[in-house]
Amino acid sequence: MTLSRDEIAARVARDVPTGAYVNLGIGQPTRVGAFLRPEQQVVLHTENEMLGMGPEASGDDVDPDLVNAGKVPVTELPGAAYFHHADSFAMMRGGHLDVCVMGAFQVSESGDLANWHTSDPDAIPAVGGAMDLAVGARSVYVMMTLFAKDGTPKLVKECDYPLTGVGCVDRVYTEHAVFHLTPRGVVVADAFGTSLDELQARLDVPLLAP
C-alpha cells in the first residue's frame, strides 16, 4: 500500500532527530508538526522570526501578531523566542537549523532541488525563503509525490525546472518510498507496497538497496 499524505508526514516526523531545531515549509510539510512526539523535544523554527512555535491557533487563541510563514495564526510554547528577520535567516545560513522539510517539483539524483518556479512564462515568480533553507539547513528533507499528475517521475537525473539549490537535498519522502541521496547514489531506504525492482522500472535514476 502506498502512504497517504498524513502517513508520509508521520514517516518524516519519525525520522527527525531528538532535540532538533526544525523548519517546516508551507503546505504539506506543515503537517509533519502534528506527528512530532513530545519526547522528541523538537523545537520548531518559523522564518518569520520565532523559535518554539506551537500548533495552529483557534478561537480565543488567535492573535494577529502571531502567525507562521503561511500567515496562519499559531501559538507559542514555553521557552519560545522572537527575533528579527536577519537573525532568523542567520540561523539557517549559519548552520544552526538541523532539519528543514520542503515540497518540490523535482529533485535530482545529486540532490538538486527545484521547488520555486515552473518556468511557465505567465507565472509570477516568487521564491520566499526556499533558497536560504536549501543552502542553510544541515539536512534538507523533501516531501512530495513521486510522480507528477501526468505520470512523469519527479525524482530525476537532472531537473528541468529552475533550481532552488544545488546538491542540497538529503532525503526524499514519497508515497511509494523513502530515498536517501548519498555520495554513492540514491538509496531506497524504505518502500511501501512496492519493491526496488518495481520502482527502478518506473524511474530513470539508478536505485541502490540500503
Place this chain on the structure above:
Amino acid sequence: MIEICSDVDAAVRGIADGATVLIGGFGRAGMPFALIDALRRLGPRELTVVNNNAGNGDTGLAALLAAGQVRKVICSFPRQSDSHVFDRLYRAGEIELELVPQGTLAERIRAGGAGIGGFYTPTGVGTPLAAGKEVRTIDGREYLLEYPIRADVAFVRAHVADGMGNLVYRKTGRNFGPIMAAAAELTVAEVNRVVPTGELDPEAVVTPGIFVERVVVTDQAVAA
C-alpha cells in the same frame, strides 16, 4: 530628536516622488497599515517599495499599488492567493519586480543599516537568481556578492515606544522592523502606545531610539 506626531498625516509629511520606502510586516503581523494609508493620501509617485510581499487584497500596500504610486517592488514573495492588484500590474508591465530570496533581502537591509558595502552569501548559487552576480569561492564554497539596500524612508509597526523613540515589538510582528528602522534616513514607527521615557526596561528595548525619527500612535486594536 524624536518627534511624537499628533496624527499619521504629520508622520509621513515630506516624502517625495521617487522615494525608496521600506515597509515592515509579514502578512498582517507588523504591517504599518495606517502609515501606508497616509502615504497613499499624501500621494507621492514613482516609489520603490521594499516589503517581503507585494500586497494582499485591496487594502494597505495593495491599495498603494492600485493608486499607481509604485514604480518598483523589491520583495521575496509577490504571488499569493489574494495578490490580485500586484498580479494585474505586473502582467500589464506597469510595475517592476526585483525578486530577492527572503534571507538575502533581510541581510541586504541589515547591511544597509550597518554601513556594510556588500556581502557574500551562499543563497541562490546555481539558480536563475544568480544571473549577473559575482561568484566567489571562499574556503571551497561558492558565494554570491550582494549589495546593501538603503532607503529614504522606513515604516515600521511596533508595540510600544517611549519618549526617546526606543521600540518594543510584539510577537511575530517584529519581523523586518528592527533592520528596516536602521536602514533609512527617515524612520517612522507606528505604535499602539507611547509610554513616558524611563518606563521601558532598557534590557528589553529591541530598536534603540537612535534609529527612529518619528513616532505616531494609531488606533489599530491589538491585545496588550
